[in-house]
Amino acid sequence: MTSPNNVKKRKTTYHPVLIIGAGATGIAAGSQLRQKLGLKEFKIVDRQSGIGEFREYLNEISDKYQLASHIQLNTDVKELRWVEADAQWEVTLQHLVPGTGDLSTRDREDKATASGRESVYLHEEVVRAKAVISCVGILVEPNPWPSSILGRDTFKGDVFHSARWRDDIDLNGKDVVVLGTGCSAAQIVPSLLKEPYEVNSLTQIGRSAPWVMPRLSEPFGKEKYAKYAPTVYKWLPFLGYVNRVLIYLLVEVIWSTVFQMKHKKWRAAIETQQLAMMKEIVPEKYHDIMTPDYPYGCKRRVFDTEWLPSMQNSKFTLTNRPIQAVDGKELILGADGKATSGQQRINADVIILANGFEATRWLHPLSVYGRDGAALQEVWKQRGGPAAYMGMAVDGFPNFFIAVGPNTANGHHSLILTSENTVSYILKMIKPILSGKVDRVEVKKQAVTAWTKGVKKDLEKTVFVGCRSWYMDEEGYNSTMYP
Structure with missing residues (x-):
């Protein structure tokens, strides 16, 4: 009989950087880690069975920056917990039956209840990461039938x-x-x-x-533009740039x-x-x-x-x-x-x-526990709603960054530009961690408070305060738009 002292403990897998989500922002984060920091050891996890939404383009980017080996699909992040003594995040991953991650959280749980948890969840794994970038997105969890409908x-x-x-x-x-x-x-x-x-x-x-x-009308008509634009932009890329500008x-x-x-x-x-x-x-x-x-x-x-x-x-x-x-x-x-x-x-x-998403429930259903076991959702609840410095960092949660977080969306141009710039900024904070110059990076509470106050004040000057929309929660708190 083997003594408990002789049982081999399984070594916990370690990643310098863990990226949650393999959509456009997650792919941007991975490609910039390779391109700008030269990092070859990181992991991108996603609960779905494939990457992104405009998949052909994102697959091309993934191939260009050799991201395939870094991406782990059919994997849901259940919990993040900060380990102060090691200055690392302990991450609980749930490996899913292929395809079940394409369901919403609500439908996935209903399937587990009806057919047994083994029909959805294969096993759990605990890994460690020095820094975590959440790229879970905004439009993730679909709204259900309105609860007011009888029967x-x-x-x-x-x-x-x-x-x-x-x-x-x-x-x-x-x-x-x-x-x-x-x-x-x-x-x-x-x-x-x-x-x-x-x-x-x-x-x-x-x-x-x-x-x-x-x-916006395409030059020379929709059909001709679709036929010739790819070739023209390939050989004359500055024209594509001018069009975008x-x-x-x-x-x-x-x-x-x-x-x-x-x-x-x-x-x-x-x-x-x-x-x-x-x-x-x-x-x-x-x-x-x-x-x-x-x-x-x-x-x-x-x-x-x-x-x-x-x-x-x-x-x-x-x-x-x-x-x-x-x-x-x-x-x-x-x-x-x-x-x-x-x-x-x-x-x-x-x-x-086609009734939208639970857009104001940031990071739902992910559980994030920072210093002293503080739950991020509870911190946000106590402060009146989701808020982060520049939409990407919260005090008490070191080395944890949100790409396209609270109050970073806008109502007039592409969110891809926002996600790319956000990722670039996050990499500047991660770089000294990876190089060993610092053990952790954490924003100060007063910085979060001041930033949030300024955002709310400036939102009052915009048209977003003129109605109720999916930008706001039931209490009228706007955690979506950037003013």
Whole structure:
């Protein structure tokens, strides 16, 4: 019989840097670690079965910077715990049954409950890291059915979220309902009303109207641009750079004028222009439903050229009546709040939820415990909401950095630019740790407090305070936007 003292302890795997998330920001972090710091020992973990969203491009970047060997998929990060004595993070990883990480946390837990935990979770592993970069993103956990709907669990048809698309569900000949009028819904609806789909009917249900902007027109037309632009930009890359700069300058002008509360005339002018455009395209019966009751830019704008024309399709119906209850395959809709009374019943074979994400629950469901066992979520709760210095560091959590964290998103240009700059800044803080010059890097509490105070003060000057949106939590705390 082997003595307990003779049992070999398994050596804990160590990584100088652990990156959580293999999306655009995680790939950016990995590529910059290789390119700028020359680091060859780091790990990128992601719970999903593949990397990123625009996968072809990200796979090219991964190949270019030889990241494949650093990426570990089907791996969920359950917990981070700071070990003060070693100045390291102890990380608990959950290895998942391939494919189950593509589900939302809610659906994954439901599957584990119904079919046993072994149907989702293979085993746990504990590793150590000197520094951790969270690149988990914002739009990760899809919103469920609204809890106010009676009998929602008794629906006889199929329900899925737009971020968890079900290719196995045949939509041909079906009565389809799309819940939401945001960016995702605006992309889905036109697609479902043309080949290869042959839906019987499509009903779109929304709470509020979005401000709709036409996409920036491609030079020489969409088809010619798509055909020739890749070749032209390949041989004349400066033209691509010029194009990006012009778009950037355009949206910055819009930001400095229309998005500021004080510039009411600028905003009124663009609102008048966009409403006129909408009324020229959309059937008159939808004009009231498609007229926003909040300032332009307060909520995420929809950039699209196909959604509004698709409303002329005979199979399409738009309504702002809320779903009150479910009866078999029928949805019971209530009054729309504009003098319309009574209920309405519509048939639904398939419901597609395009109702957004739990965007204000930062790092959810990841548990992070810093110095003295302090839970990051609890620290944020005590301080009124998620906040971090420059959106990336919190006092009491050394060597832990958030790429695209609280108050780093914006409503007018690409978030990729933000993520790249954030990663570059984080690498400046990680460099002295990796070189051994310092043991830990930690922001001071007063710096976090001052930064957060300034952000909140400046947000009051922007259009974001003019309505309730997914940028804010239920208490009206805006932890999303950067002013």
